Amino acid sequence: MKKKNLFIILLLINIPVLASEDKCTTNLDVSCTYNPKPAFGDFILPMPKLKEMGEINMVFRKLKVHGSEFWGNPQRLISIGENASKFKGMISGSFYDKTDKNWFYYLGKYEVSIAQYITVMGLEHFYKKCGNKKQIAKIKRASGKGLIRELAKPIAWITWWDFQEFIRQYNLWCYSNTECLDKLPRISKTNWKHEINKDVDPPGFFRLPTELEWEYAARGGYEAGLEFENPLPFVADKIKQYAWAKPHSRNGATRIGRWQDSYGFYDLFGNVQELTNSLFVAEIIQGKVGGLTTRGGSFQDQAKTLSSAFRREIELYKAKEDSEGKISEITESLSPTTGIRLAIGTLFSPSPRFSEQIETEYKTYTKTFRGQTAAGKSIGKISSGGGGLWKNMVKRFNLELKKSELKAVAAIEELKERSKKRDATLSNKLKVEQMQNKELNAKNEKLERIITKTNIQSKKDKIKIAELEAKLIKFTEPSNPMLIMTAASVLLRKNLSSRKKIARLIIGTIITKLDHSTDEKWYQIQTPDGKIGWVAAKYTMPVYLKYKEQAYIKVAKRKLNHKTASFGDFVELFNFLKGIIPTITNRENKAELQFSYLLVLQKSLDKLPRREKKWLKKHKDNILYDKSSRKWLVKRKNFQQLHDKYSDLAIADRILRAAP
Incomplete structure (x- = not known):
C-alpha cells in the first residue's frame, strides 16, 4: 500500500x-x-x-x-x-x-x-x-x-x-x-x-x-x-x-x-x-x-x-x-x-458605532464596579471628561507616538555617526592591508629568485633531498600508535602463518600497534599486559588516549548498529560498559555511555537463546516480560531515571523516545 x-x-x-x-x-x-x-x-x-x-x-x-x-x-x-x-x-x-x-x-x-x-x-x-x-x-x-x-x-x-x-x-x-x-x-x-x-x-x-x-x-x-x-x-x-x-x-x-x-x-x-x-x-x-x-x-x-x-x-x-x-x-x-x-x-470592537455604545456603558462601569477589579485597583480612576475615554486614549497614544518618533530619529542619527566611524576604520585597515600585501609580494618575488638561483640540478642532489624527506617523514610519524578493539573476543595470533592463539581480546581493549603486514590487513600489537601478537586490522580503530571516552561511545554505537551481532557480543559489550562507566569524567560522555548500557541490555534480551536463564536471573530487577509482545524488556523506569538525571542535556529526549 x-x-x-x-x-x-x-x-x-x-x-x-x-x-x-x-x-x-x-x-x-x-x-x-x-x-x-x-x-x-x-x-x-x-x-x-x-x-x-x-x-x-x-x-x-x-x-x-x-x-x-x-x-x-x-x-x-x-x-x-x-x-x-x-x-x-x-x-x-x-x-x-x-x-x-x-x-x-x-x-x-x-x-x-x-x-x-x-x-x-x-x-x-x-x-x-x-x-x-x-x-x-x-x-x-x-x-x-x-x-x-x-x-x-x-x-x-x-x-x-x-x-x-x-x-x-x-x-x-x-x-x-x-x-x-x-x-x-x-x-x-x-x-x-x-x-x-x-x-x-x-x-x-x-x-x-x-x-x-x-x-x-x-x-x-x-x-x-x-x-x-x-x-x-x-x-x-x-x-x-x-x-x-x-x-x-x-x-x-x-x-x-x-x-x-x-x-x-x-x-x-x-x-x-x-x-x-x-x-x-x-x-x-x-x-x-x-x-x-x-x-x-x-x-x-x-x-x-x-x-x-x-x-x-x-x-x-x-x-x-x-x-x-x-x-x-x-x-x-x-x-x-x-x-x-x-x-x-472575535474582535473587541468591530466598528466605530460599536465603540460609541461601549463608551456609553463604560462611564457607568467606572463609577460603580471598575474599582473592585484588578485593573481598576492598579490603574485607578480614568477621567471621562475632555472628550471622553477614547479621546483621552488617543491623546496619550499620540504623545507616546511622538516620543517614540523622537527616539527613533535620535537612534538613526547615532547609527549614521557610528557608520561613518566604522567606514573610516575599515578604510584605514584596508590601506594597511594593501601595504602589507605589497611588502609580502616583494618578499615572495625575492624568495623565488633565490630558489631559482640555488636550484639543485644534479641527480645526486635530488636523491639526497629525497632521502632527507624520507627521514623527516619517518621522524615525524608517531611511533607505536594506539588502537581500540571494536569487536568481541578477537583472536590474538602468535604469527601470521599460525592460528595458534595467545589470547582473546575483549571489545574496548586499548592496544599498542607495533607493525603491520604488507597488505596492512593485519597488525602486530602489544596488549596492556605485555603480550605481543597479530590481530585482524578490521577489528580495530585508531584512538588517541586524550579522546578515549569518545572512542568508547563510537565502539558501543558501532556494535549496537551491527545487524549480525550475537548474544555473546552484547554480553561482552555490556560487561565492558559496566566496568568503564565509573571512570568517565565528562558528564555528556557518561550520559551517552549509560544510555548505550541500557540499549545493549535490551539488545542482549532480543538475542537471548532459549535456554539462557542465568542472564535473566542476573538482571531480574531491571527487566520484565511483556505478554503482548512476548518479549523481555528493560523496565521503563530505568530510562525514566536516566532521563530525569540528564534532563538538561540534549540526549534526554532520545532516552525517553527509546523507552519501551
Missing part, C-alpha cells in the same frame, strides 16, 4: 455513533479522532475533507458568562490562581446570546488530535514537522484500528510556530468554505444586543484560549456555582478517572476523550499540557514576562500535583550545549508533552 493512501482503511470503518459512553474502547472508528463521546450541546464545525480520511470535524462547547453588560458585573469577578498568586480577574465572553441575555465563548471540547492536524495541514506536512520519528514510523506501519488509535492522540512534538500555522490555515479554510463560515458565531457591528446579520456582521476566528478563559473552564465555569473556588472540579481522590497522569500514565499521551468529562470538557488535566495565547507572567497579571504559558499539566506530571491553577512556562527556543557546556546551537523548541485546545474569539 502506498504511503499517500495510508488512511483509505479509515473510510471503511467511519460509522457514526450517537452514544455518550466511550464506545471507542471496543469499537474504534474515525469519530474517535475528533468526538469519541458525542453529547447534547456539542457545537460542531466542519474541517477540510481528505479523500483518504473521510469526515472529520472540530467540536466546541459553550461557556456562559454572567450578565448582559459589555464591561462586566460583580458576578464575573472570579478568583483564579492559587497561594500567593491568587487574584480576582474579570471573565468576559466573545459573543452575546440574545435569548439568555448573557455573554459566552466557545472552547474546544477536546485537545486537537493528530487526525485533525493532518486534515488541515496534510500528511506529508505532518511527517516533515513532527519531531517524533518513532510516532511517524508507527503511523506509517499501522492500519485499521491501530491507525485510528495513533491518530486519536493529541498533536504534539511540533513547534509553537507550527501550531500557529495550523490555526491560521484552519481560519483561512473556514472563511472560504460556505458551510463552515455560515456556522461560525458572530457579533453585531452596531450593538451586541442586536440581531445578527450574516451579510455585514463579522464572524469569529479560531485562536488559543487566554489563561483566564482556560481556568474558568477548568473550574467548571457558570455551571460550577459554589464549587468554583475548589482546586479541582471533582474530588481529588478521583483524579485518575479524569486525568492521564503519573503514576498511572505510561508510554506517552493517550487518545483524546478516553477518561471522564469535567463539565463537558475532556483532558483538561493531564495527557498533554495545553498552550494558551499568553506569555508566562510571574503572577499571571504582573511580574517578569517570560516564555510561553501552558495549562493543565501532562502525562509526565504526578496526578496529585495537578489543579485548575496548574501552569508552566515552556521555552520558545532551545539551546544545545557542546561537551564543554558552551551553547553550540539554538533551535525552535518542540515537546512530547505540549499540545493545544482551540477557542473561538
